[in-house]
Amino acid sequence: MTETNKPTKKMSWKLIAAVLIVIIAVAVGATAYYYWSQPTTPTNVVFTHISTEEYTSLDPHHSTGAGEDFSIMINVYDRLFRPTITNGVETFEPDLVTSYTLSDDKLTWTMQIHQGVKFHDGTILTAEDVQESFDRYLRYGQGFSYLYAGYIYPGNTTHSDDYTVVFNFMKVYTSFPASLCRFAVLNWHLLEQHLTEGSQGHDWLNVNDAGSGPYTITEIRPREDLVLTMFKDYWRGWGSGRRITEAHFKPVIETSTMKQLLISGTADIDDGWMGADTYRSLANNTNLIIERFPWVQERVLSMNNQKFPFDDVHVRRAVSWAFDYDGYNSIQEWDAPQAQGPVPKGLYGHDDTLFVYHQNLTAAQEELALSKYTPEQLSQPIVVQVFNDKTQSVMLFAGESLAALNMTIQPEMTTWTKILESFGQGAQSAPAMTWWGNTEKYPSPDAYLYSVFYNASWGTWQGQAWYNNTEVGNLLAQSLQTSDPTQLLQLYSTIQQKIVDDAAMIWLSNPKCSIVHQTWVKGFTWRSALGEYLYLPNFTIDEH
């Protein structure tokens, strides 16, 4: 190195640095100018839904309601029936069906469907599509197809003309129309070409769209985004207002992230599964609206009717008297109303004349005195399995109520899957007490009565009460064969009275569902059945 070349090197470094800075500045400036000067498309109305869970499958016959499966299904596919609310009661109404009849022997359902309904590929939806879709549903054997096991088989469904489909049942099943709220009609001629791709074309349907619903699937980015685009030829039409043209379904695991997305306006609506504290913290934000609606859901404490000490009806009644319902619903459920019997308020079949327990320690002590168990026996700790903070908190709360009867609850941490396994091993292996919620999957009381209290439910997650009453069993079987609405309501009422009298479980609350959305989102329409509130054609989006 010499004195003479030192300044030259220094200069060359400076020159290179200056050139680099100029290049970077020009590149950044040009990109920024190009980016910001690009006009936005005024006709594109983008809507973003965020959820704690993603969909599990895009095959509409696959799911029983996990993740966002139903909220996507109802927007991409048409159904024969759909849930609705009539006079404040959750029931169902025809969707693709224009009229339907039930034969005198109550075995044959004949349904006429709308004419001129187009699938997303432009082909016309016919009765053959309905028939083949239903057969595919039964053959595939997932989703709610188990409801039809023993009642109707593949091949039993026919079509008499292009718009009349006939379901021939082997046994009477009067809840059939309600259950069809979860059955999607597929573009059969399209699916037929891909039936070999996975079981009954499942692999193909998992990444493709064979629907006729208001939106088409246009982009799938697993774990990141699912994009639905408005189907302009949707048979119901679109009406006026700024309708959603592009909907994004984004999974977000972290609650704090969801909260920020809502506060910043990046997300338009959530899925209703953030914690009560988070909703409370968002309540003061003027850009957000928190919708709170009574949910057709039942939160209960199941007592194992076959296991000590709850195999004694007097113990079950005593515990029902001892429980602090007001405290529970205020603290644990953010001011939810107390449940009244097995069928939730707001659902067809609910009986608002049923007896309701309130905390009454005198009545509890009197009932306990009738028990076959001695106070010493009853003082033994009752081991209850809990699987997360919520269940632990509820069981500790229940323990405080039971302490008044000198009974103690001993929570033991496990996993939900471990508890599920124990149901399959019989009543004595199953937990003595569990806390759970039963959300409406389709608008029928069956899901709260037959699936929970008929002894065929033993060993399933819904049969956690291990309830056995022959008379109630017979009445439940009879209810499935009854189609007259008045008779059916009377039957449901009698069944519920007997179950409540047996104190088969503790009906805690019908919780409220909280959904938060931006003020510019208009047309929010509450539907309690899973995913139904997110029927996108209901919404219009104000300029913002």
Added chain:
Amino acid sequence: MSLKVYVVKKGLYVALTLFFVIMIIFFLVRLVPGDIAYVALGQDAPRAAIEAFRREMGLDRTLPEQFLILLSNLAHGKLGISGITSTDAMPAILYYLPATIELATLAMTVAIIFGILLGVTTGYTENKKVDNIVSFFAISGLSTPVFLTAIFLQVIVAGLIPSFPLIGRIEPGFSIHRVTGLMLIDTLLAGNTFAFVSALKCLALPTFTLALGPTAAIMRLVRANTIREKRKSYITTFKANGLPNSLLRWRYLLPNAISPALTVAGLQFANALGGSFVIETIFGFPGIGWIGVEAMIDKDINMIQGVTLFAAIFFLISNFVVDFLHSYIDPRIRLKEKAD
């Protein structure tokens, strides 16, 4: 020991370690209580479907049989059926891997550049104001949990620039054909500048969060090396000869100060590839960290095994490369191992 023998020996160590890692992962995953069939099929699934799932997954076999099935699957490039994707876990991991590679590469590039620049600067200005301020932030960066940094960033950015993307790999409105799976590359291949800028914006927050720790670690190491080097006689000689500070700092001091830091950078890169679970979850960034968290929540054993295995492979390869570079650069290492 020749370089070739050294590489073969290290390669065998890697293979043996990998085998033990597979064995440990296999048994650890099976220690977790609960039946994955219920998790995969849902609580409403009929018993027949549960049994069929157990058979399909090989869960009705003995543990040694299941382990042999796993080894056989691995030999065929498979990991077994994933409960959450209903397909083999390997293609799913390969699908999500580019996102993690993109994030880790960008974060490590940022970390290496800033770590070295700040390290040399603070080392050269030891105990002066610049050194104290930067060192304070470096220690803060090292000691702040990433989930906290991530949430703070989201809160601050959402408050300052509400339209700034907080999650995902690209903003709504862009539809980019997947070619490489690396969003920056794919947007460039699509010739869509807006999409490229959008992808960069989406990467900004997770990159910053992921780069913070490694930047601080590299910076601290480079600083210590710089301080050691600058006290050596050759630097004093250069100074006595009137060499300008900038030339001294960047041309003569830097190469000697950064070589140990590159070892750390290699391991940090492996760490970023295999361990950005929290960052990917908070920023809704669908890489193997995210899928790993989901697999753990859903007790998807084949996916957990796959993700953990990939993380282990990243570490082993990274260690191997670092060892190789060291032995290549410094033959004394090979000689020492031979003597041992």
